Amino acid sequence: MAARSITPRALIQSSGRFVAENIKTFKQCYKISEELGAGAYATVMSATHKTSGIPRAVKIIPKSRITSKVARETFLHEVEILRQMDHPNIVRVYEYFQDEKYIYIVMELCSGGELLDIILRKKVLSEQQAAQYMQQILSGVVYCHAKNIVHRDLKPENLIFASDSADSLLKIIDFGTSVLHTPRKKLKRRLGTIYYLAPEVLKCSYDEKCDVWSCGVILFVLLSGKMPFMGEDDEEIFRKIEEGLFSMEGQEWTEVSEGAQQLVRKMLKVDPRKRATAEQIFYDPWVQQAAVPVPERNYFSAVMANLSTFNARNKLQRAMLAFIAQHLLNKEETAELTEVFRAMDRTGVGRISHKELKQCVNDALGVTFPEDVITEILQKVDIDESGFIDYSEFLVAAMDKEKLLSAERLNAAFALLDKDGNGKISRAELKAILDVDSMHEDRLWADLIATVDQNGDGDIDLSEFKHMMLQTL
DSSP states (O other): OOOOOOOHHHHHHHHTTTOEEOSSOHHHHEEEEEEEEEOSSOEEEEEEETTTOOEEEEEEEEGGGOOSHHHHHHHHHHHHHHTTOOOTTBOOEEEEEEOSSEEEEEEEOOOSOBHHHHHHHHSSOOHHHHHHHHHHHHHHHHHHHHTTEEOOOOSGGGEEESSSSTTOOEEEOOOTTOEEOOTTOOBOOOOSOGGGOOHHHHTTOBOTHHHHHHHHHHHHHHHHSSOSSOOSSHHHHHHHHHHTOOOOOSGGGTTSOHHHHHHHHHHTOSSTTTSOOHHHHHTSHHHHTTOOOOOOHHHHHHHHHHHHHOOOOSHHHHHHHHHHHHHTOOHHHHHHHHHHHHHHOTTOSSEEOHHHHHHHHHHHHSOOOOHHHHHHHHHHHOTTOSSSEEHHHHHHHHSOHHHHTOHHHHHHHHHHHOTTOSSEEOHHHHHHHHOTTOOSOHHHHHHHHHTTOSSOSSSEEHHHHHHHHHTTO
16 A cells, blocks of 8 residues: 655644653653542542643543453543644643553643632622633534534533633533544433433433533523522432423523523523534624634734744644644743634634634734735644644744744753653654554655754754754744
8 A cells, every 4th residue: 555645734633633642651751749639530630741841630540440441441532532622622631651550641730620619609600701601611512513522521510710810711621421423323322410411311312412401501500500400319300301391580580681591591402403503502692792802903913923924844843833832832821822813713613714814814903914815824824734723723823933942942842752862853753743543654754854864864863853943934
């Protein structure tokens, strides 16, 4: 069989967003700090990456608690789902480790607490605040459904703030029960949390609209401080869910707008065929009242200048930029850029189209860029050649290049790639990072290295790596 050609798109797609099993031991790479939470099968700890100094969260699963191979694969299933995600409102996964006793899944550290904490503290949120949260939740859900991924356990405990700042992003977490769904084929397993289960899940025949129902329950709670379906036992709760028996007649609903109440009803329709899709709910006027503000003009001008001058032509360089965005950018330095991305992503699907790029330039700068200029910008920034600017692609291209490619960051990136620590990136190490699914023949990696290997030794040393990364940018 002929070898696949190496294109920037193939490099990124085959990497699975650079998420793979690390052959080193967990303790070689991370220093554990404090416990963040514990469940029946896993403990979540905070940890610091020794090379980059970036804080992470790690889910530690004792193998003694998962005795079967199927059960073990179930835990790693979360990694397989999350490695497909590149959205500001979905938690990131970075890598995983295994040893004789444990599985370690390394993820983005979200330190702002659960949405449930806000609900318990405030009881009832303003409609503006509730709309802001729902817009972020639904943006993540729309993104998942576009990839045919069904979460199946959306609830306030699985919605967590990235930081403790007042305007922190809300992230969807815990994809352990999520599934890659085949359109027009019904899911059968009854999974999720009782109060948020859709009627069709109880009947073990459902699709992605079960997530819309769960979001409807969440919105009900945000607006009223109460659960829509309660009972003395599970049987009574199930009956009310199946019949769609909920009330918005209490005192807490008297000041809730008709638009908000109608939206709850659209989401909690018992018949999933009559229930709105996540995308339809996202575009509802009540949700869109919380639109992300247009960025400040001077800052947006600087971002556009960075996008316009971005020009990574070397195939390996483009892949390495995506690697840096995945592993070495922290929330603090990308916070403003994330808000710009969200403002430009008007459809809420986690990527910027040609039309959105053009519209945002017109609105924010008050000027009309020529069509060919918009097209050129998109083509340069679109590393995986999908036809859109994805979240990580945007961060790489929009960030100040001196910050993005500082000596410190390039040293850290090289250290991550140089897994055996011998001062060189070998063909095997490059393949381990960029070809997680073994899609390409070894000869292709030798050819790729040859394009930047100045001394002809078949490897990439630190000097060659830095020269490659800095050229043309």
